[in-house]
Amino acid sequence: MKPDRIAALMGKELREFRSSPAAVLPVVALVVLCTLLPFVVVVMLPRITGESMASDRTIQQVVAFARTKLPGLAGLSPRAAAEAFLFQQFLFLFLVAPIVGAVSLAAYSVVGEKQGRTLEPLLTTPMTTAELLIAKVLAAFLPSLVIELIGLCVYFALVWLLAAPGVGAALFTGRSAILVGLLGPFASLAALQMTIAISSRVNDPRSAQQIAVLLVLPLVIVLVGQIAGAFVITSTVLLLMSVGLGAVWVLLILFSVALFERETILTRWK
Amino acid sequence: MISAQHVTRRFGARVAVDDVSFEVRAGEVFGLLGPNGAGKTTTLRMLGGLIPPNGGTVTIDGRPFTRETAAALRARIGFLTETPGLWDNLTVEDNLAVYARLFDVPGAANAVERVLRLFGLWDRRTDRVVLLSKGMKQKLALARALVHDPQVVLLDEPTANLDPQTARTVRDLLRDLRTQRRAIVVSTHNLDEVERVADRVGLVNTKLIAIGEPATLRRDVFGRRLRVRLMTPSPPLPDLAAVIGRAGAQDVRIDGTALSMVLESPDRLTPIVIRRLVDAGAEIREVYDEEPPLEDVYLRLLKPPVAPA
Numbered sequence: 001m002k003p004d005r006i007a008a009l010m011g012k013e014l015r016e017f018r019s020s021p022a023a024v025l026p027v028v029a030l031v032v033l034c035t036l037l038p039f040v041v042v043v044m045l046p047r048i049t050g051e052s053m054a055s056d057r058t059i060q061q062v063v064a065f066a067r068t069k070l071p072g073l074a075g076l077s078p079r080a081a082a083e084a085f086l087f088q089q090f091l092f093l094f095l096v097a098p099i100v101g102a103v104s105l106a107a108y109s110v111v112g113e114k115q116g117r118t119l120e121p122l123l124t125t126p127m128t129t130a131e132l133l134i135a136k137v138l139a140a141f142l143p144s145l146v147i148e149l150i151g152l153c154v155y156f157a158l159v160w161l162l163a164a165p166g167v168g169a170a171l172f173t174g175r176s177a178i179l180v181g182l183l184g185p186f187a188s189l190a191a192l193q194m195t196i197a198i199s200s201r202v203n204d205p206r207s208a209q210q211i212a213v214l215l216v217l218p219l220v221i222v223l224v225g226q227i228a229g230a231f232v233i234t235s236t237v238l239l240l241m242s243v244g245l246g247a248v249w250v251l252l253i254l255f256s257v258a259l260f261e262r263e264t265i266l267t268r269w270k
Numbered sequence: 271m272i273s274a275q276h277v278t279r280r281f282g283a284r285v286a287v288d289d290v291s292f293e294v295r296a297g298e299v300f301g302l303l304g305p306n307g308a309g310k311t312t313t314l315r316m317l318g319g320l321i322p323p324n325g326g327t328v329t330i331d332g333r334p335f336t337r338e339t340a341a342a343l344r345a346r347i348g349f350l351t352e353t354p355g356l357w358d359n360l361t362v363e364d365n366l367a368v369y370a371r372l373f374d375v376p377g378a379a380n381a382v383e384r385v386l387r388l389f390g391l392w393d394r395r396t397d398r399v400v401l402l403s404k405g406m407k408q409k410l411a412l413a414r415a416l417v418h419d420p421q422v423v424l425l426d427e428p429t430a431n432l433d434p435q436t437a438r439t440v441r442d443l444l445r446d447l448r449t450q451r452r453a454i455v456v457s458t459h460n461l462d463e464v465e466r467v468a469d470r471v472g473l474v475n476t477k478l479i480a481i482g483e484p485a486t487l488r489r490d491v492f493g494r495r496l497r498v499r500l501m502t503p504s505p506p507l508p509d510l511a512a513v514i515g516r517a518g519a520q521d522v523r524i525d526g527t528a529l530s531m532v533l534e535s536p537d538r539l540t541p542i543v544i545r546r547l548v549d550a551g552a553e554i555r556e557v558y559d560e561e562p563p564l565e566d567v568y569l570r571l572l573k574p575p576v577a578p579a
Binding site for chain 2: 122
């Protein structure tokens with residue numbers, strides 16, 4: 001595998017995104033939404049209604065349970081603990097946003113090449129199928145990662161500014177780092193690889209998009225489950241999930257290479 | 271350099287290419303001729319390692335396409351695909367630069383500049399491809415096929431969409447590539463183009479119908495005919511036809527003030543026939559071997575055989 005060939009095709013993809021910035025709008029829109037929504041729920045609504053979240057009995061129970069699992073919540077006031085817990089859970093939205101957004105970029109990736117009849121010349125080069133597909137995945141991943149990181153910076157800055165004292169520091173934990181630094185990227189890569197695999201077999205980018213977005217469901221279940229107090233995922237579990245998703249990504253690369261039939265693409269695409 | 275031996279390719283029940291064999295040497299332009307749907311593009315794709323044959327083998331310098339050799343062999347091939355397949359939103363230069371990197375071209379920027387200048391695209395290098403005319407796109411696709419200076423060049427309809435001047439540039443380029451010892455296969459149904467550039471042609475219609483130098487094919491199909499053009503139709507041409515018939519000329523035809531004939535032994539009989547005509551009072555303007563256009567050869571060979579009554 002030659003990194004330079006992957007970089008060359010990635011560069012081409014990124015230049016294409018740059019020439020049509022509207023392509024990355026879904027990612028931007030979702031990250032903006034994910035950045036602001038937690039503040040509406042955790043900060044604005046309690047201020048508007050005049051009721052602290054910490055006074056809600058259900059939240060009290062959930063936070064009490066979370067305190068036993070998440071050491072970062074120890075030593076915080078009830079209000080700060082409730083906010084810190086919720087802001088931590090909303091970090092999961094930053095896993096969902098780039099997946100949903102970047103999948104739209106990736107879904108069009110191979111189908112677009114097929115529709116534009118640009119895939120055949122690419123297949124005449126020494127580039128291997130794995131290089132081609134990895135380049136496509138990384139090209140969709142990188143812009144969404146950058147946008148996600150910008151969103152995270154804004155998110156953390158707003159937490160420092162608007163949340164109760166101590167909440168910002170409580171968010172800077174190893175758990176958060178694993179969540180946004182490992183689990184998020186590997187979840188995105190796995191979802192994108194799946195999208196690319198499907199994209200190479202279908203005629204319509206929407207088909208690839210619809211199937212791949214299903215991957216978001218488990219993450220939503222985790223988010224809802226934690227907020228509802230059904231369970232709390234610890235750092236160790238997050239780390240294991242990240243390793244698992246990394247392995248899934250590698251398996252999906254092999255799967256998508258096997259699924260990518262050069263011959264069918266050349267002979268059945270008119 | 272390129273060898274296809276008994277190559278067969280089926281798509282489901284349909285046979286696209288059936289037991290085709292030929293070789294193309296370094297420094298040779300080989301024209302692959304045939305009607306639409308004759309299997310030309312499929313043959314080129316098999317030569318380029320894009321699709322494998324169901325039967326037979328394709329080799330480049332004796333090395334067959336396998337999973338292990340495919341990438342290395344493709345690196346030696348410049349392939350102009352049926353449609354230009356350019357990235358419309360990228361600039362002319364970027365389209366080439368990406369391919370130069372994909373082919374691991376050392377000094378990619380210089381290679382890109384070389385082909386841009388070669389095809390007269392240097393001044394348009396910063397334009398987005400979507401702004402180019404069809405002809406310009408075809409030139410860019412050709413430039414892309416040659417950016418890595420390949421030893422084997424496979425061109426599918428290279429002069430499609432090109433104006434006569436650019437088409438001539440492409441033909442000149444093919445001659446240059448031939449002198450640089452490249453092995454070149456040109457797939458086309460443009461007979462004029464093949465006639466002008468190809469050293470040998472292969473006529474395909476699923477099967478390989480004929481192969482050889484254009485002149486040889488003409489002779490094989492129509493025989494070697496001598497044509498004698500006279501200054502005046504006097505003495506009457508039927509009388510002259512009878513004279514040369516007695517001298518050994520066969521299948522004598524009269525065409526205006528010209529006589530056309532088949533000579534079994536041209537080197538021996540041509541001086542005799544000319545002397546008899548002069549003796550009979552004919553004033554001869556010119557004598558030459560007839561060269562029917564390649565189009566006639568093509569149409570004759572592709573004509574389905576007449577079923578016996």
